[in-house]
Amino acid sequence: MPYKFVRQCKLRVLEGAAGISGILLGLFxxxxxxxxxxxxxxxxxVNNPGFFPYIVAIGLILLGIALIFKSRTTDxxxxxxxxxxxxxxxxxxxxxxxxxxxxxxxxxxxxxxxxTCVLWGISSKRIILLVSxxxxxxxxxxxxxxxxxxxxxxx
Amino acid sequence: xxxxxMQAMMTPIxxxxxxxxxxxxxxxxxxxxxxxxxAIAIFLPMTYYMxxxxxxxxxxxxxxxGSFGGSIPAILIGTPGAPxxxxxxxxxxxxxxxxxxxxxxxxxxxxxxxxxxxSSITTILMMSALARLALLLGPSEYCSIVLFSIVLxxxxxSKGNWIKxxxxxxxxxxxxxxxxxxxxxxxxxxxxxxxxxxxxELIPVLVxxxxxxxxxxxxxxxxxxxxxxxxxxxxxxxxxxxxxxxxPVIFTGSAIGSVIGALPGLNxxxxxxxxxxxxxxxxxxxxxxxNGSVTGIAASEAANNGTVxxxxxxxxxxxxxxxxxxxIFLGALTLHGVTVGPxxxxxxxxxxxxxxxxxxxxxxxxxxxxxxxxxxxxxxxLVPAEILDxxxxxxxxxxxxxxxxxxxxxxxxMVFMLFGWLMKEIRIPMLPxxxxxxxxxxxxxNFRRSLQINQNxxxxxxxxxxxVFLVITAAMLVYAVAGSMAKKKKSx
Numbered sequence: 272m273p274y275k276f277v278r279q280c281k282l283r284v285l286e287g288a289a290g291i292s293g294i295l296l297g298l299f300x301x302x303x304x305x306x307x308x309x310x311x312x313x314x315x316x317v318n319n320p321g322f323f324p325y326i327v328a329i330g331l332i333l334l335g336i337a338l339i340f341k342s343r344t345t346d347x348x349x350x351x352x353x354x355x356x357x358x359x360x361x362x363x364x365x366x367x368x369x370x371x372x373x374x375x376x377x378x379x380x381x382x383x384x385x386x387t388c389v390l391w392g393i394s395s396k397r398i399i400l401l402v403s404x405x406x407x408x409x410x411x412x413x414x415x416x417x418x419x420x421x422x423x424x425x426x
Numbered sequence: 427x428x429x430x431x432m433q434a435m436m437t438p439i440x441x442x443x444x445x446x447x448x449x450x451x452x453x454x455x456x457x458x459x460x461x462x463x464x465a466i467a468i469f470l471p472m473t474y475y476m477x478x479x480x481x482x483x484x485x486x487x488x489x490x491x492g493s494f495g496g497s498i499p500a501i502l503i504g505t506p507g508a509p510x511x512x513x514x515x516x517x518x519x520x521x522x523x524x525x526x527x528x529x530x531x532x533x534x535x536x537x538x539x540x541x542x543x544x545s546s547i548t549t550i551l552m553m554s555a556l557a558r559l560a561l562l563l564g565p566s567e568y569c570s571i572v573l574f575s576i577v578l579x580x581x582x583x584s585k586g587n588w589i590k591x592x593x594x595x596x597x598x599x600x601x602x603x604x605x606x607x608x609x610x611x612x613x614x615x616x617x618x619x620x621x622x623x624x625x626x627e628l629i630p631v632l633v634x635x636x637x638x639x640x641x642x643x644x645x646x647x648x649x650x651x652x653x654x655x656x657x658x659x660x661x662x663x664x665x666x667x668x669x670x671x672x673x674p675v676i677f678t679g680s681a682i683g684s685v686i687g688a689l690p691g692l693n694x695x696x697x698x699x700x701x702x703x704x705x706x707x708x709x710x711x712x713x714x715x716x717n718g719s720v721t722g723i724a725a726s727e728a729a730n731n732g733t734v735x736x737x738x739x740x741x742x743x744x745x746x747x748x749x750x751x752x753x754i755f756l757g758a759l760t761l762h763g764v765t766v767g768p769x770x771x772x773x774x775x776x777x778x779x780x781x782x783x784x785x786x787x788x789x790x791x792x793x794x795x796x797x798x799x800x801x802x803x804x805x806x807x808l809v810p811a812e813i814l815d816x817x818x819x820x821x822x823x824x825x826x827x828x829x830x831x832x833x834x835x836x837x838x839x840m841v842f843m844l845f846g847w848l849m850k851e852i853r854i855p856m857l858p859x860x861x862x863x864x865x866x867x868x869x870x871x872n873f874r875r876s877l878q879i880n881q882n883x884x885x886x887x888x889x890x891x892x893x894v895f896l897v898i899t900a901a902m903l904v905y906a907v908a909g910s911m912a913k914k915k916k917s918x
Binding site (some may be wrong): 276282285286289293296300303309318320323324327328330331334335337338341344351352353354356357358360361364365367368369370371376380383384387388390391392393398402403404406407410414418420421422 | 467587589590591592596597599600603607609610612614615642643644645646782812813815816817819820821823824828831833836837840843844847851852853854870873874914
């Protein structure tokens, strides 16, 4: 069933992109380690905080290259669906993480749950209200009153 | 002394506390973002005014319940409640999607109880031998075992695609670098953020990866699909063949769990991985593994719960807490005036035997409590995804926040949700990343300790046990590469 917010992408393209990302991450780890001087100052591997980062950097670069080669053998017809609304959802929840300190746990959670329920396609206003209000309140009650975990509050 | 210990532990109050503890632990373990260890930490201060046996009865109950609880979300929503339940998702989640969630939960429950019970008996009989074994292993042996486990999960967790499996391992090791250098204590890859000085927290990474992978791609899509999950009538029935295939893996799981659990620092995830790989190897239908095999669930759960009792062996006999949970138990024992170490049998023998009686009884309690909880839990799959998924994300955020009261962890969870979702779309397995993240610090620390002990040489790795594990690791890699090349030639 075609959804307008879903884009099809060739799997081999994504695998290649993952490989390139691995290489870039490996280069970053290696260059950052070298820049910090961790590898050069220590006289032994024991006191060398740069040893394992270098190993990981080399591993990422080699496996990134291997993944790029592997992607070339992936069936061209294989596609995967990228749901663009997922990025919107994550962006919304990142804003929630910021708002929690300003508005408190309950208010910010109600807002983000309304946003999420609407994004997820719930059409019934009653269900949106029920889910968005009940779940933060119950979680707050269990966490704060029973488990004594402190959450940010509005006042 | 054994009879005295049993009498002291099996009072009506203690029995009630054990049942209550098992229920609490199971519920905590079943909520993504919370774990049995968190439950123990929360209830520990409440035991201050309790009598020591009663306190231990409650905490052991929570411990046993929490060890099983993580498999409930692993099966029902494909998100493990604890890292060791990650292997259970391979077969549990497909079974639940096919309407057999109840069967999967029952398998996990009975295998957990059996693995736990058998390993507790093994531990009582072989406690001193297991403690001596723990002393034989040095940093090089630990490093070799951890490396073997990481490569094993990369090969079995990737379902044939070893490049992607190893790539995931490298990513996990890269994330494990964040924090403080384990030997000299300088911040590494913290980029000036104080929140990163202690490294990335496990729970946000764990729940982020799996929740993101399971749910993010379903935004709006799940509400437009007709509900595919149903509870198949009579799906709880096991066939004779299924029961027959589960029995050997439960025994091997409890044996592997007993050994792995008794070794400080090695965790239940390694035990579950090893037994799962062994079960797949000896199975007559290895192709079923990863697609809803009851034997796979039994193998994973028996081994992971088989470490429950033995994890306390190095704590009680050597004073070495081998895991975070054991460290909390050390706090509990200290609070109640119990000194751990080699003289514990002479000074507090009744406590030691009491603990193991409690472990065995709690296993029986788990069989009863777990049946009730699973009976309700399986209906979770009938709740529409568009209602359930947002609630789960909120619970995970609350759980991530509750660890260190930092919004940074919530943000971290979001980043890993995105990561987990992208990994799922690109078909890169998440479990090798998670296990490598969990074990990366241990791998590096033990490697560098081995160098330190052996004057900066690799001499330590020439020990027989190290050689065995390193050779097996190399053989596994060669087998994986050769296997995929042969498969490619065959398809051409």
